[in-house]
Amino acid sequence: MKNRIVYKLKQGGFLLLLGILCISCEKNPITLVLHEPIFPSGSQAVTYTAERVTAGSITTAKLYETVNTINSSGVVTSTGTETLLQTWNNPSGDLSFTKPSGHGDNKLVSYRWVFTTPDQTKSFNVTYATRPYPVTDMPAPVYAQGDPDNVFDMVFIPDTDITNINTFYTNCRGAIRESFFDEPQTQFWRRQYNFYINTQTGHATDYDRRTIDGPHQLPSNNANLSFAEGRALMHQGNLRDWASGGVFSTEMQNRGTILHESGHSLYSLADEYGSGSHWQEAEVPNNWSSLAGAQADATGYGSCKQASDAVEMGSSGWYHLCVANCQMVTSGLNHTEYDCPCKSRITYVVFDNASN
Ligand SMILES: [Zn+2]
Structure with a gap:
Protein backbone atom coordinates (compact mmCIF):
# COMPACT_ATOMS: atom_id res chain seq x y z
CA MET A 1 0.00 0.00 0.00
CA LYS A 2 2.78 2.38 0.94
CA ASN A 3 4.63 1.64 -2.29
CA ARG A 4 1.51 2.34 -4.25
CA ILE A 5 1.17 5.76 -2.64
CA VAL A 6 4.80 6.61 -3.32
CA TYR A 7 4.39 5.57 -6.92
CA LYS A 8 1.27 7.66 -7.38
CA LEU A 9 3.05 10.67 -5.94
CA LYS A 10 5.96 10.17 -8.27
CA GLN A 11 3.68 9.87 -11.21
CA GLY A 12 1.74 12.91 -10.06
CA GLY A 13 4.92 14.91 -9.63
CA PHE A 14 6.05 13.81 -13.02
CA LEU A 15 2.87 14.96 -14.70
CA LEU A 16 3.14 18.27 -12.85
CA LEU A 17 6.66 18.63 -14.19
CA LEU A 18 5.31 18.19 -17.71
CA GLY A 19 2.79 20.93 -17.07
CA ILE A 20 5.52 23.35 -16.03
CA LEU A 21 7.68 22.50 -19.00
CA CYS A 22 4.95 23.29 -21.48
CA ILE A 23 5.38 26.96 -20.68
CA SER A 24 8.69 26.77 -22.52
CA CYS A 25 7.44 24.51 -25.31
CA GLU A 26 8.65 25.12 -28.84
CA LYS A 27 6.56 27.77 -30.59
CA ASP A 137 35.70 -0.01 -35.16
CA MET A 138 33.32 2.81 -34.22
CA PRO A 139 29.99 3.68 -35.84
CA ALA A 140 29.91 6.94 -37.81
CA PRO A 141 27.71 9.70 -36.42
CA VAL A 142 25.28 10.70 -39.17
CA TYR A 143 22.97 12.92 -37.09
CA ALA A 144 24.44 13.65 -33.67
CA GLN A 145 23.02 16.30 -31.35
CA GLY A 146 24.05 15.62 -27.78
CA ASP A 147 26.27 13.90 -25.26
CA PRO A 148 25.69 10.14 -25.70
CA ASP A 149 25.21 9.89 -21.92
CA ASN A 150 22.25 12.26 -22.02
CA VAL A 151 20.38 11.38 -25.20
CA PHE A 152 19.27 8.22 -26.99
CA ASP A 153 21.83 6.65 -29.29
CA MET A 154 20.57 4.61 -32.23
CA VAL A 155 22.97 2.69 -34.49
CA PHE A 156 21.86 1.49 -37.91
CA ILE A 157 23.70 -1.73 -38.85
CA PRO A 158 23.61 -2.93 -42.47
CA ASP A 159 22.81 -6.61 -43.02
CA THR A 160 25.04 -8.65 -45.32
CA ASP A 161 21.93 -9.34 -47.43
CA ILE A 162 21.71 -5.71 -48.65
CA THR A 163 22.58 -5.55 -52.35
CA ASN A 164 22.71 -1.75 -52.73
CA ILE A 165 24.29 0.14 -49.85
CA ASN A 166 22.83 3.44 -51.12
CA THR A 167 19.35 2.00 -50.59
CA PHE A 168 20.41 1.27 -47.01
CA TYR A 169 21.65 4.86 -46.53
CA THR A 170 18.38 6.20 -47.96
CA ASN A 171 16.45 4.04 -45.50
CA CYS A 172 18.60 5.20 -42.57
CA ARG A 173 17.60 8.76 -43.45
CA GLY A 174 14.03 7.54 -43.92
CA ALA A 175 14.02 6.01 -40.43
CA ILE A 176 15.09 9.36 -38.98
CA ARG A 177 12.69 11.54 -40.96
CA GLU A 178 9.74 9.21 -41.46
CA SER A 179 9.81 7.41 -38.09
CA PHE A 180 11.48 9.33 -35.25
CA PHE A 181 10.87 12.83 -36.68
CA ASP A 182 7.33 11.99 -37.78
CA GLU A 183 5.64 10.20 -34.87
CA PRO A 184 4.34 13.06 -32.68
CA GLN A 185 5.96 12.12 -29.37
CA THR A 186 9.39 11.30 -30.78
CA GLN A 187 9.16 14.37 -33.03
CA PHE A 188 8.54 16.47 -29.93
CA TRP A 189 11.69 15.00 -28.37
CA ARG A 190 13.70 15.01 -31.63
CA ARG A 191 16.68 16.79 -30.04
CA GLN A 192 17.14 13.78 -27.73
CA TYR A 193 18.54 11.43 -30.39
CA ASN A 194 21.91 10.67 -31.91
CA PHE A 195 21.91 8.47 -35.01
CA TYR A 196 24.89 6.48 -36.30
CA ILE A 197 25.68 4.17 -39.20
CA ASN A 198 27.86 1.16 -38.54
CA THR A 199 30.46 0.24 -41.14
CA GLN A 200 30.62 -3.39 -40.02
CA THR A 201 27.77 -5.62 -41.15
CA GLY A 202 25.65 -8.13 -39.27
CA HIS A 203 23.14 -10.73 -40.38
CA ALA A 204 19.60 -11.16 -39.12
CA THR A 205 17.97 -14.54 -38.61
CA ASP A 206 14.23 -15.29 -38.74
CA TYR A 207 12.41 -15.66 -35.41
CA ASP A 208 10.67 -18.81 -36.66
CA ARG A 209 13.99 -20.37 -37.71
CA ARG A 210 16.01 -19.39 -34.66
CA THR A 211 16.45 -22.99 -33.48
CA ILE A 212 17.98 -23.79 -36.89
CA ASP A 213 19.75 -20.54 -37.83
CA GLY A 214 20.60 -19.34 -34.33
CA PRO A 215 20.61 -15.81 -32.99
CA HIS A 216 21.40 -12.70 -35.04
CA GLN A 217 25.00 -12.60 -36.29
CA LEU A 218 26.40 -9.51 -34.66
CA PRO A 219 28.82 -7.03 -36.25
CA SER A 220 32.49 -7.58 -35.32
CA ASN A 221 32.57 -4.26 -33.41
CA ASN A 222 29.43 -5.05 -31.40
CA ALA A 223 31.29 -4.65 -28.09
CA ASN A 224 31.90 -1.01 -29.06
CA LEU A 225 28.19 -0.40 -29.57
CA SER A 226 27.22 -0.99 -25.95
CA PHE A 227 26.83 2.77 -25.43
CA ALA A 228 23.84 2.74 -27.79
CA GLU A 229 20.40 2.04 -26.37
CA GLY A 230 19.20 1.07 -29.86
CA ARG A 231 20.94 -1.17 -32.38
CA ALA A 232 18.90 -1.80 -35.51
CA LEU A 233 20.06 -4.57 -37.81
CA MET A 234 18.51 -3.42 -41.07
CA HIS A 235 17.98 -6.10 -43.68
CA GLN A 236 16.53 -6.44 -47.17
CA GLY A 237 14.88 -9.88 -47.01
CA ASN A 238 11.48 -10.62 -45.57
CA LEU A 239 11.91 -12.02 -42.04
CA ARG A 240 9.92 -12.35 -38.85
CA ASP A 241 11.87 -9.80 -36.83
CA TRP A 242 13.07 -10.18 -33.28
CA ALA A 243 15.80 -9.04 -30.91
CA SER A 244 18.83 -11.07 -29.80
CA GLY A 245 22.27 -10.15 -28.48
CA GLY A 246 21.13 -6.58 -27.80
CA VAL A 247 20.33 -6.06 -31.49
CA PHE A 248 16.87 -5.91 -33.04
CA SER A 249 16.17 -6.68 -36.67
CA THR A 250 13.93 -4.80 -39.06
CA GLU A 251 13.32 -4.69 -42.77
CA MET A 252 15.14 -1.50 -43.67
CA GLN A 253 12.05 0.20 -45.11
CA ASN A 254 9.75 -0.64 -42.15
CA ARG A 255 9.02 2.63 -40.37
CA GLY A 256 6.64 0.95 -37.92
CA THR A 257 8.94 -1.92 -36.91
CA ILE A 258 11.83 0.39 -36.00
CA LEU A 259 9.57 2.49 -33.76
CA HIS A 260 8.01 -0.59 -32.13
CA GLU A 261 11.40 -2.16 -31.46
CA SER A 262 12.81 1.19 -30.27
CA GLY A 263 9.89 1.24 -27.88
CA HIS A 264 11.47 -1.77 -26.19
CA SER A 265 15.15 -0.86 -26.43
CA LEU A 266 15.06 2.91 -25.83
CA TYR A 267 12.15 3.34 -23.41
CA SER A 268 11.58 -0.16 -21.92
CA LEU A 269 8.01 -0.22 -23.20
CA ALA A 270 6.44 -3.69 -23.09
CA ASP A 271 4.42 -5.27 -25.89
CA GLU A 272 0.73 -4.49 -26.02
CA TYR A 273 -0.47 -7.53 -27.95
CA GLY A 274 -1.56 -10.76 -26.31
CA SER A 275 1.34 -13.05 -27.20
CA GLY A 276 4.12 -10.53 -26.64
CA SER A 277 6.61 -9.85 -23.85
CA HIS A 278 4.90 -8.42 -20.80
CA TRP A 279 6.20 -6.80 -17.64
CA GLN A 280 5.24 -3.89 -15.44
CA GLU A 281 7.79 -1.12 -15.04
CA ALA A 282 8.00 0.29 -11.50
CA GLU A 283 7.32 3.80 -12.79
CA VAL A 284 5.12 4.96 -15.68
CA PRO A 285 4.42 1.46 -17.08
CA ASN A 286 2.45 0.63 -20.24
CA ASN A 287 1.56 -2.92 -19.03
CA TRP A 288 -0.12 -3.83 -15.78
CA SER A 289 -0.19 -7.21 -14.06
CA SER A 290 -3.73 -6.65 -12.77
CA LEU A 291 -6.92 -5.09 -14.07
CA ALA A 292 -7.30 -3.12 -10.83
CA GLY A 293 -3.80 -1.68 -11.19
CA ALA A 294 -4.45 -0.52 -14.75
CA GLN A 295 -7.80 0.97 -13.76
CA ALA A 296 -6.26 2.83 -10.82
CA ASP A 297 -3.49 4.33 -12.95
CA ALA A 298 -5.90 5.42 -15.70
CA THR A 299 -6.63 8.57 -13.70
CA GLY A 300 -2.99 9.67 -14.13
CA TYR A 301 -3.44 10.52 -17.80
CA GLY A 302 -5.97 13.32 -17.43
CA SER A 303 -8.80 13.20 -19.91
CA CYS A 304 -6.86 10.85 -22.20
CA LYS A 305 -7.75 7.69 -20.23
CA GLN A 306 -10.42 6.39 -17.95
CA ALA A 307 -10.72 3.19 -15.94
CA SER A 308 -12.92 1.60 -18.60
CA ASP A 309 -10.01 1.75 -21.06
CA ALA A 310 -8.19 -0.97 -19.08
CA VAL A 311 -8.41 -4.24 -21.03
CA GLU A 312 -6.62 -7.56 -21.03
CA MET A 313 -4.21 -8.12 -23.90
CA GLY A 314 -5.51 -11.32 -25.48
CA SER A 315 -5.60 -13.99 -22.78
CA SER A 316 -2.17 -13.02 -21.42
CA GLY A 317 -3.31 -12.09 -17.92
CA TRP A 318 -1.75 -8.65 -18.57
CA TYR A 319 -3.58 -5.35 -19.04
CA HIS A 320 -3.08 -2.09 -20.93
CA LEU A 321 -4.78 1.26 -21.42
CA CYS A 322 -3.57 2.22 -24.90
CA VAL A 323 -5.67 2.25 -28.04
CA ALA A 324 -5.68 -0.80 -30.30
CA ASN A 325 -3.26 0.73 -32.82
CA CYS A 326 -0.72 2.08 -30.34
CA GLN A 327 2.79 1.63 -31.76
CA MET A 328 3.49 -0.95 -29.03
CA VAL A 329 0.63 -3.05 -30.42
CA THR A 330 1.72 -2.94 -34.04
CA SER A 331 4.81 -2.96 -36.26
CA GLY A 332 5.38 -3.19 -40.00
CA LEU A 333 5.80 -0.88 -42.99
CA ASN A 334 3.99 2.19 -41.66
CA HIS A 335 4.22 3.63 -38.18
CA THR A 336 1.25 4.51 -36.01
CA GLU A 337 1.53 6.63 -32.84
CA TYR A 338 2.32 5.97 -29.20
CA ASP A 339 -0.79 6.43 -27.05
CA CYS A 340 -0.78 8.42 -23.77
CA PRO A 341 0.68 5.79 -21.38
CA CYS A 342 3.51 5.09 -23.85
CA LYS A 343 4.00 8.83 -24.45
CA SER A 344 4.30 9.42 -20.72
CA ARG A 345 6.87 6.68 -20.36
CA ILE A 346 8.93 8.10 -23.27
CA THR A 347 8.96 11.51 -21.60
CA TYR A 348 9.85 9.90 -18.25
CA VAL A 349 12.83 8.10 -19.84
CA VAL A 350 13.94 11.25 -21.67
CA PHE A 351 14.27 13.01 -18.30
CA ASP A 352 15.77 9.97 -16.59
CA ASN A 353 18.35 9.69 -19.38
CA ALA A 354 19.22 13.38 -19.31
CA SER A 355 19.57 13.56 -15.52
CA ASN A 356 21.54 10.36 -14.76
ZN1 LIG B 1 0.92 2.03 -25.84
Whole structure:
Protein backbone atom coordinates (compact mmCIF):
# COMPACT_ATOMS: atom_id res chain seq x y z
CA MET A 1 0.00 0.00 0.00
CA LYS A 2 2.78 2.38 0.94
CA ASN A 3 4.63 1.64 -2.29
CA ARG A 4 1.51 2.34 -4.25
CA ILE A 5 1.17 5.76 -2.64
CA VAL A 6 4.80 6.61 -3.32
CA TYR A 7 4.39 5.57 -6.92
CA LYS A 8 1.27 7.66 -7.38
CA LEU A 9 3.05 10.67 -5.94
CA LYS A 10 5.96 10.17 -8.27
CA GLN A 11 3.68 9.87 -11.21
CA GLY A 12 1.74 12.91 -10.06
CA GLY A 13 4.92 14.91 -9.63
CA PHE A 14 6.05 13.81 -13.02
CA LEU A 15 2.87 14.96 -14.70
CA LEU A 16 3.14 18.27 -12.85
CA LEU A 17 6.66 18.63 -14.19
CA LEU A 18 5.31 18.19 -17.71
CA GLY A 19 2.79 20.93 -17.07
CA ILE A 20 5.52 23.35 -16.03
CA LEU A 21 7.68 22.50 -19.00
CA CYS A 22 4.95 23.29 -21.48
CA ILE A 23 5.38 26.96 -20.68
CA SER A 24 8.69 26.77 -22.52
CA CYS A 25 7.44 24.51 -25.31
CA GLU A 26 8.65 25.12 -28.84
CA LYS A 27 6.56 27.77 -30.59
CA ASN A 28 5.38 27.51 -34.19
CA PRO A 29 6.63 26.91 -36.75
CA ILE A 30 7.97 23.49 -35.75
CA THR A 31 11.02 22.99 -37.95
CA LEU A 32 12.81 19.78 -38.86
CA VAL A 33 16.42 20.15 -39.95
CA LEU A 34 18.09 17.39 -41.90
CA HIS A 35 20.75 16.83 -44.55
CA GLU A 36 20.96 14.71 -47.69
CA PRO A 37 22.71 12.35 -48.29
CA ILE A 38 22.72 11.39 -44.62
CA PHE A 39 26.23 9.85 -44.85
CA PRO A 40 27.90 11.55 -47.83
CA SER A 41 31.20 10.56 -49.37
CA GLY A 42 33.98 13.14 -49.17
CA SER A 43 33.21 14.32 -52.71
CA GLN A 44 29.40 14.35 -52.62
CA ALA A 45 27.34 17.54 -52.57
CA VAL A 46 25.26 17.95 -49.40
CA THR A 47 21.87 19.66 -49.17
CA TYR A 48 20.71 21.10 -45.85
CA THR A 49 16.97 21.46 -45.35
CA ALA A 50 14.73 23.07 -42.78
CA GLU A 51 11.22 21.78 -43.16
CA ARG A 52 8.35 23.73 -41.66
CA VAL A 53 5.95 21.10 -40.35
CA THR A 54 3.57 23.59 -38.74
CA ALA A 55 2.52 27.01 -39.98
CA GLY A 56 4.17 30.09 -38.54
CA SER A 57 6.46 32.88 -39.59
CA ILE A 58 10.23 33.00 -39.46
CA THR A 59 11.76 36.47 -39.28
CA THR A 60 15.33 35.38 -39.94
CA ALA A 61 17.00 32.05 -40.57
CA LYS A 62 20.75 31.54 -40.59
CA LEU A 63 22.71 28.43 -41.50
CA TYR A 64 26.29 27.97 -40.27
CA GLU A 65 28.80 25.20 -40.88
CA THR A 66 32.05 24.03 -39.28
CA VAL A 67 34.28 21.35 -40.84
CA ASN A 68 36.76 19.50 -38.63
CA THR A 69 39.28 16.86 -39.66
CA ILE A 70 39.60 13.72 -37.53
CA ASN A 71 42.06 10.82 -37.45
CA SER A 72 41.62 7.08 -36.89
CA SER A 73 41.38 7.65 -33.11
CA GLY A 74 38.60 10.17 -33.55
CA VAL A 75 40.86 13.03 -32.46
CA VAL A 76 40.30 16.36 -34.21
CA THR A 77 43.56 17.13 -36.02
CA SER A 78 42.37 20.31 -37.68
CA THR A 79 39.64 22.55 -36.32
CA GLY A 80 37.57 24.48 -38.83
CA THR A 81 36.09 27.93 -38.40
CA GLU A 82 32.36 28.37 -38.28
CA THR A 83 31.15 29.89 -41.55
CA LEU A 84 27.81 31.51 -42.31
CA LEU A 85 26.45 29.69 -45.38
CA GLN A 86 23.24 31.67 -45.92
CA THR A 87 20.79 34.10 -44.33
CA TRP A 88 17.09 34.13 -45.13
CA ASN A 89 14.88 37.12 -44.28
CA ASN A 90 11.15 36.49 -43.86
CA PRO A 91 11.33 33.25 -45.86
CA SER A 92 8.23 31.31 -46.82
CA GLY A 93 7.93 27.54 -47.09
CA ASP A 94 10.81 25.16 -46.54
CA LEU A 95 14.44 26.26 -46.68
CA SER A 96 17.32 24.51 -48.37
CA PHE A 97 20.96 25.14 -49.14
CA THR A 98 23.29 22.93 -51.18
CA LYS A 99 27.02 22.76 -50.64
CA PRO A 100 27.93 21.78 -54.22
CA SER A 101 31.38 20.33 -53.63
CA GLY A 102 32.04 17.74 -50.99
CA HIS A 103 33.69 18.30 -47.62
CA GLY A 104 36.58 15.90 -48.16
CA ASP A 105 37.60 12.69 -46.44
CA ASN A 106 37.98 12.22 -42.67
CA LYS A 107 35.65 15.10 -41.86
CA LEU A 108 33.22 15.74 -39.05
CA VAL A 109 30.83 18.42 -40.24
CA SER A 110 28.68 20.41 -37.83
CA TYR A 111 25.87 22.65 -38.94
CA ARG A 112 23.79 25.07 -36.94
CA TRP A 113 20.45 26.54 -37.88
CA VAL A 114 19.25 29.61 -36.00
CA PHE A 115 15.62 30.58 -36.46
CA THR A 116 14.30 33.87 -35.15
CA THR A 117 10.52 33.91 -34.97
CA PRO A 118 8.16 36.51 -33.49
CA ASP A 119 7.97 34.35 -30.33
CA GLN A 120 11.45 32.94 -29.81
CA THR A 121 14.92 32.26 -31.18
CA LYS A 122 15.81 28.59 -31.47
CA SER A 123 18.84 26.79 -32.78
CA PHE A 124 19.59 23.25 -33.87
CA ASN A 125 23.09 21.79 -33.90
CA VAL A 126 23.81 18.64 -35.89
CA THR A 127 27.08 16.79 -36.55
CA TYR A 128 27.71 14.18 -39.23
CA ALA A 129 30.73 12.35 -40.62
CA THR A 130 31.79 11.98 -44.23
CA ARG A 131 32.46 8.59 -45.75
CA PRO A 132 34.67 6.65 -45.35
CA TYR A 133 34.65 7.17 -41.58
CA PRO A 134 38.23 6.86 -40.27
CA VAL A 135 37.62 5.95 -36.62
CA THR A 136 38.57 2.31 -36.11
CA ASP A 137 35.70 -0.01 -35.16
CA MET A 138 33.32 2.81 -34.22
CA PRO A 139 29.99 3.68 -35.84
CA ALA A 140 29.91 6.94 -37.81
CA PRO A 141 27.71 9.70 -36.42
CA VAL A 142 25.28 10.70 -39.17
CA TYR A 143 22.97 12.92 -37.09
CA ALA A 144 24.44 13.65 -33.67
CA GLN A 145 23.02 16.30 -31.35
CA GLY A 146 24.05 15.62 -27.78
CA ASP A 147 26.27 13.90 -25.26
CA PRO A 148 25.69 10.14 -25.70
CA ASP A 149 25.21 9.89 -21.92
CA ASN A 150 22.25 12.26 -22.02
CA VAL A 151 20.38 11.38 -25.20
CA PHE A 152 19.27 8.22 -26.99
CA ASP A 153 21.83 6.65 -29.29
CA MET A 154 20.57 4.61 -32.23
CA VAL A 155 22.97 2.69 -34.49
CA PHE A 156 21.86 1.49 -37.91
CA ILE A 157 23.70 -1.73 -38.85
CA PRO A 158 23.61 -2.93 -42.47
CA ASP A 159 22.81 -6.61 -43.02
CA THR A 160 25.04 -8.65 -45.32
CA ASP A 161 21.93 -9.34 -47.43
CA ILE A 162 21.71 -5.71 -48.65
CA THR A 163 22.58 -5.55 -52.35
CA ASN A 164 22.71 -1.75 -52.73
CA ILE A 165 24.29 0.14 -49.85
CA ASN A 166 22.83 3.44 -51.12
CA THR A 167 19.35 2.00 -50.59
CA PHE A 168 20.41 1.27 -47.01
CA TYR A 169 21.65 4.86 -46.53
CA THR A 170 18.38 6.20 -47.96
CA ASN A 171 16.45 4.04 -45.50
CA CYS A 172 18.60 5.20 -42.57
CA ARG A 173 17.60 8.76 -43.45
CA GLY A 174 14.03 7.54 -43.92
CA ALA A 175 14.02 6.01 -40.43
CA ILE A 176 15.09 9.36 -38.98
CA ARG A 177 12.69 11.54 -40.96
CA GLU A 178 9.74 9.21 -41.46
CA SER A 179 9.81 7.41 -38.09
CA PHE A 180 11.48 9.33 -35.25
CA PHE A 181 10.87 12.83 -36.68
CA ASP A 182 7.33 11.99 -37.78
CA GLU A 183 5.64 10.20 -34.87
CA PRO A 184 4.34 13.06 -32.68
CA GLN A 185 5.96 12.12 -29.37
CA THR A 186 9.39 11.30 -30.78
CA GLN A 187 9.16 14.37 -33.03
CA PHE A 188 8.54 16.47 -29.93
CA TRP A 189 11.69 15.00 -28.37
CA ARG A 190 13.70 15.01 -31.63
CA ARG A 191 16.68 16.79 -30.04
CA GLN A 192 17.14 13.78 -27.73
CA TYR A 193 18.54 11.43 -30.39
CA ASN A 194 21.91 10.67 -31.91
CA PHE A 195 21.91 8.47 -35.01
CA TYR A 196 24.89 6.48 -36.30
CA ILE A 197 25.68 4.17 -39.20
CA ASN A 198 27.86 1.16 -38.54
CA THR A 199 30.46 0.24 -41.14
CA GLN A 200 30.62 -3.39 -40.02
CA THR A 201 27.77 -5.62 -41.15
CA GLY A 202 25.65 -8.13 -39.27
CA HIS A 203 23.14 -10.73 -40.38
CA ALA A 204 19.60 -11.16 -39.12
CA THR A 205 17.97 -14.54 -38.61
CA ASP A 206 14.23 -15.29 -38.74
CA TYR A 207 12.41 -15.66 -35.41
CA ASP A 208 10.67 -18.81 -36.66
CA ARG A 209 13.99 -20.37 -37.71
CA ARG A 210 16.01 -19.39 -34.66
CA THR A 211 16.45 -22.99 -33.48
CA ILE A 212 17.98 -23.79 -36.89
CA ASP A 213 19.75 -20.54 -37.83
CA GLY A 214 20.60 -19.34 -34.33
CA PRO A 215 20.61 -15.81 -32.99
CA HIS A 216 21.40 -12.70 -35.04
CA GLN A 217 25.00 -12.60 -36.29
CA LEU A 218 26.40 -9.51 -34.66
CA PRO A 219 28.82 -7.03 -36.25
CA SER A 220 32.49 -7.58 -35.32
CA ASN A 221 32.57 -4.26 -33.41
CA ASN A 222 29.43 -5.05 -31.40
CA ALA A 223 31.29 -4.65 -28.09
CA ASN A 224 31.90 -1.01 -29.06
CA LEU A 225 28.19 -0.40 -29.57
CA SER A 226 27.22 -0.99 -25.95
CA PHE A 227 26.83 2.77 -25.43
CA ALA A 228 23.84 2.74 -27.79
CA GLU A 229 20.40 2.04 -26.37
CA GLY A 230 19.20 1.07 -29.86
CA ARG A 231 20.94 -1.17 -32.38
CA ALA A 232 18.90 -1.80 -35.51
CA LEU A 233 20.06 -4.57 -37.81
CA MET A 234 18.51 -3.42 -41.07
CA HIS A 235 17.98 -6.10 -43.68
CA GLN A 236 16.53 -6.44 -47.17
CA GLY A 237 14.88 -9.88 -47.01
CA ASN A 238 11.48 -10.62 -45.57
CA LEU A 239 11.91 -12.02 -42.04
CA ARG A 240 9.92 -12.35 -38.85
CA ASP A 241 11.87 -9.80 -36.83
CA TRP A 242 13.07 -10.18 -33.28
CA ALA A 243 15.80 -9.04 -30.91
CA SER A 244 18.83 -11.07 -29.80
CA GLY A 245 22.27 -10.15 -28.48
CA GLY A 246 21.13 -6.58 -27.80
CA VAL A 247 20.33 -6.06 -31.49
CA PHE A 248 16.87 -5.91 -33.04
CA SER A 249 16.17 -6.68 -36.67
CA THR A 250 13.93 -4.80 -39.06
CA GLU A 251 13.32 -4.69 -42.77
CA MET A 252 15.14 -1.50 -43.67
CA GLN A 253 12.05 0.20 -45.11
CA ASN A 254 9.75 -0.64 -42.15
CA ARG A 255 9.02 2.63 -40.37
CA GLY A 256 6.64 0.95 -37.92
CA THR A 257 8.94 -1.92 -36.91
CA ILE A 258 11.83 0.39 -36.00
CA LEU A 259 9.57 2.49 -33.76
CA HIS A 260 8.01 -0.59 -32.13
CA GLU A 261 11.40 -2.16 -31.46
CA SER A 262 12.81 1.19 -30.27
CA GLY A 263 9.89 1.24 -27.88
CA HIS A 264 11.47 -1.77 -26.19
CA SER A 265 15.15 -0.86 -26.43
CA LEU A 266 15.06 2.91 -25.83
CA TYR A 267 12.15 3.34 -23.41
CA SER A 268 11.58 -0.16 -21.92
CA LEU A 269 8.01 -0.22 -23.20
CA ALA A 270 6.44 -3.69 -23.09
CA ASP A 271 4.42 -5.27 -25.89
CA GLU A 272 0.73 -4.49 -26.02
CA TYR A 273 -0.47 -7.53 -27.95
CA GLY A 274 -1.56 -10.76 -26.31
CA SER A 275 1.34 -13.05 -27.20
CA GLY A 276 4.12 -10.53 -26.64
CA SER A 277 6.61 -9.85 -23.85
CA HIS A 278 4.90 -8.42 -20.80
CA TRP A 279 6.20 -6.80 -17.64
CA GLN A 280 5.24 -3.89 -15.44
CA GLU A 281 7.79 -1.12 -15.04
CA ALA A 282 8.00 0.29 -11.50
CA GLU A 283 7.32 3.80 -12.79
CA VAL A 284 5.12 4.96 -15.68
CA PRO A 285 4.42 1.46 -17.08
CA ASN A 286 2.45 0.63 -20.24
CA ASN A 287 1.56 -2.92 -19.03
CA TRP A 288 -0.12 -3.83 -15.78
CA SER A 289 -0.19 -7.21 -14.06
CA SER A 290 -3.73 -6.65 -12.77
CA LEU A 291 -6.92 -5.09 -14.07
CA ALA A 292 -7.30 -3.12 -10.83
CA GLY A 293 -3.80 -1.68 -11.19
CA ALA A 294 -4.45 -0.52 -14.75
CA GLN A 295 -7.80 0.97 -13.76
CA ALA A 296 -6.26 2.83 -10.82
CA ASP A 297 -3.49 4.33 -12.95
CA ALA A 298 -5.90 5.42 -15.70
CA THR A 299 -6.63 8.57 -13.70
CA GLY A 300 -2.99 9.67 -14.13
CA TYR A 301 -3.44 10.52 -17.80
CA GLY A 302 -5.97 13.32 -17.43
CA SER A 303 -8.80 13.20 -19.91
CA CYS A 304 -6.86 10.85 -22.20
CA LYS A 305 -7.75 7.69 -20.23
CA GLN A 306 -10.42 6.39 -17.95
CA ALA A 307 -10.72 3.19 -15.94
CA SER A 308 -12.92 1.60 -18.60
CA ASP A 309 -10.01 1.75 -21.06
CA ALA A 310 -8.19 -0.97 -19.08
CA VAL A 311 -8.41 -4.24 -21.03
CA GLU A 312 -6.62 -7.56 -21.03
CA MET A 313 -4.21 -8.12 -23.90
CA GLY A 314 -5.51 -11.32 -25.48
CA SER A 315 -5.60 -13.99 -22.78
CA SER A 316 -2.17 -13.02 -21.42
CA GLY A 317 -3.31 -12.09 -17.92
CA TRP A 318 -1.75 -8.65 -18.57
CA TYR A 319 -3.58 -5.35 -19.04
CA HIS A 320 -3.08 -2.09 -20.93
CA LEU A 321 -4.78 1.26 -21.42
CA CYS A 322 -3.57 2.22 -24.90
CA VAL A 323 -5.67 2.25 -28.04
CA ALA A 324 -5.68 -0.80 -30.30
CA ASN A 325 -3.26 0.73 -32.82
CA CYS A 326 -0.72 2.08 -30.34
CA GLN A 327 2.79 1.63 -31.76
CA MET A 328 3.49 -0.95 -29.03
CA VAL A 329 0.63 -3.05 -30.42
CA THR A 330 1.72 -2.94 -34.04
CA SER A 331 4.81 -2.96 -36.26
CA GLY A 332 5.38 -3.19 -40.00
CA LEU A 333 5.80 -0.88 -42.99
CA ASN A 334 3.99 2.19 -41.66
CA HIS A 335 4.22 3.63 -38.18
CA THR A 336 1.25 4.51 -36.01
CA GLU A 337 1.53 6.63 -32.84
CA TYR A 338 2.32 5.97 -29.20
CA ASP A 339 -0.79 6.43 -27.05
CA CYS A 340 -0.78 8.42 -23.77
CA PRO A 341 0.68 5.79 -21.38
CA CYS A 342 3.51 5.09 -23.85
CA LYS A 343 4.00 8.83 -24.45
CA SER A 344 4.30 9.42 -20.72
CA ARG A 345 6.87 6.68 -20.36
CA ILE A 346 8.93 8.10 -23.27
CA THR A 347 8.96 11.51 -21.60
CA TYR A 348 9.85 9.90 -18.25
CA VAL A 349 12.83 8.10 -19.84
CA VAL A 350 13.94 11.25 -21.67
CA PHE A 351 14.27 13.01 -18.30
CA ASP A 352 15.77 9.97 -16.59
CA ASN A 353 18.35 9.69 -19.38
CA ALA A 354 19.22 13.38 -19.31
CA SER A 355 19.57 13.56 -15.52
CA ASN A 356 21.54 10.36 -14.76
ZN1 LIG B 1 0.92 2.03 -25.84
